[in-house]
Amino acid sequence: xxxxxxxxxxxxxxxxxxxxxxxxxxxxxxxxxxxxxxxxxxxxxxxxxxxxxxxxxxxxxxxxxxxxxxxxxxxxxxxxxxxxxxxxxxxxxxxxxxxxxxxxxxxxxxxxxxxxxxxxxxx
Amino acid sequence: xxxxxxxxxxxxxxxxxxxxxxxxxxxxxxxxxxxxxxxxxxxxxxxxxxxxxxxxxxxxxxxxxxxxxxxxxxxxxxxxxxxxxxxxxxxxxxxxxxxxxxxxxxxxxxxxxxxxxxxxxxx
DNA sequence: CAGGTTATCGCAAGTTCTCGCAATAGCGGC
DNA sequence: GCCGCTATTGCGAGAACTTGCGATAACCTG
Numbered sequence: 001x002x003x004x005x006x007x008x009x010x011x012x013x014x015x016x017x018x019x020x021x022x023x024x025x026x027x028x029x030x031x032x033x034x035x036x037x038x039x040x041x042x043x044x045x046x047x048x049x050x051x052x053x054x055x056x057x058x059x060x061x062x063x064x065x066x067x068x069x070x071x072x073x074x075x076x077x078x079x080x081x082x083x084x085x086x087x088x089x090x091x092x093x094x095x096x097x098x099x100x101x102x103x104x105x106x107x108x109x110x111x112x113x114x115x116x117x118x119x120x121x122x123x
Numbered sequence: 124x125x126x127x128x129x130x131x132x133x134x135x136x137x138x139x140x141x142x143x144x145x146x147x148x149x150x151x152x153x154x155x156x157x158x159x160x161x162x163x164x165x166x167x168x169x170x171x172x173x174x175x176x177x178x179x180x181x182x183x184x185x186x187x188x189x190x191x192x193x194x195x196x197x198x199x200x201x202x203x204x205x206x207x208x209x210x211x212x213x214x215x216x217x218x219x220x221x222x223x224x225x226x227x228x229x230x231x232x233x234x235x236x237x238x239x240x241x242x243x244x245x246x
Numbered sequence: 247c248a249g250g251t252t253a254t255c256g257c258a259a260g261t262t263c264t265c266g267c268a269a270t271a272g273c274g275g276c
Numbered sequence: 277g278c279c280g281c282t283a284t285t286g287c288g289a290g291a292a293c294t295t296g297c298g299a300t301a302a303c304c305t306g
Contacts, residue, residue, distance in 0.1 A: 057180070057183065057235070060180065060186070063183070076222065076226065076228050076230070078228075079231070085226070085228070087222075087226065091218075091221065091222070091225070092218065094217065094218070094221075095214075095215065095217070095218045098214065098217075099199065099210075099214070099237070099239070102214070103199065103208070103210065103242065104241070104242030104245065105199050105201075105208070105237075105239050105240070105241055105242060106239045106240040106245060107199070107237045107238070107239040108202070108237075108238050108239045109237065111238045111239075112180070112235045112236070112237070112238060113235070114222070114228075114230045114231075114232065114235070115230070115231050115234045115235060116222070116228050116229045116230040116231045116234075117228070117229040118227070118228055119226065119227030119228060122227065122229060
């Protein structure tokens with residue numbers, strides 16, 4: 001556990017959840033400008049391998065990072081207005097069970113948000 | 124419908140499905156090197172707005188493009204071995220209905236692959 | 247605690263995709 | 277066909293990562 005790795009973890013601790021790697025890099029570099037962004041990116045991956053952090057995919061492009069100990073949950077993202085909504089994993093579990101029994105596939109349904117049109121944007 | 128747009132559509136027609144924008148740009152530029160990659164990217168978006176093409180997200184990072192007239196289906200991607208498996212949308216429909224009635228959310232369950240561990244990689 | 251092995255770091259260059267802008271091509275009305 | 281308007285293009289710059297590499301720090305092992 002190096003200094004750099006500690007700083008990445010601290011920044012992640014401070015930001016409540018769903019932070020981008022870029023944002024973390026910015027925070028770390030605000031206090032320690034000599035730390036390279038690539039170090040932050042690499043440490044997020046390393047910390048994920050070690051089980052300290054996880055990432056999810058909310059909207060189409062950016063990866064969001066958070067501590068591994070926060071409660072897991074699903075996401076609904078509206079493709080029209082961009083709103084993000086959290087839903088309990090319980091809602092997704094029936095599908096998880098089905099994929100497990102029918103395909104032998106162990107789905108991680110919290111990993112990617114479900115894209116669609118939210119109630120407010122529906123015609 | 125400009126020449127460039129036609130070429131992008133043709134390249135997409137030729138590649139069976141799940142092509143990357145980068146690959147399409149490469150193909151188009153093989154014959155017409157003066158066409159800029161940014162034009163390809165912009166045209167994929169434009170063609171999507173026009174309803175000719177769609178994109179999905181398979182593994183974590185790259186966007187995959189395909190013609191809009193191919194049958195829609197879900198994807199299971201193994202995070203360990205990277206294998207991709209197609210599943211009928213029918214399997215995902217119960218969840219779609221549930222999100223619709225409980226949250227008023229119209230989910231597009233073909234848009235993002237479901238990530239997990241496939242049968243072969245399971246311990 | 248010295249010596250060697252391995253992991254990690256900072257830097258620089260490379261990828262892939264995005265954006266702003268001036269030039270231009272397509273297109274409808276005359 | 278010509279004119280003017282708008283959409284589209286190529287180009288250059290830039291954002292957001294990724295990768296290769298030599299230097300350095302961490303960590304065994306005796």
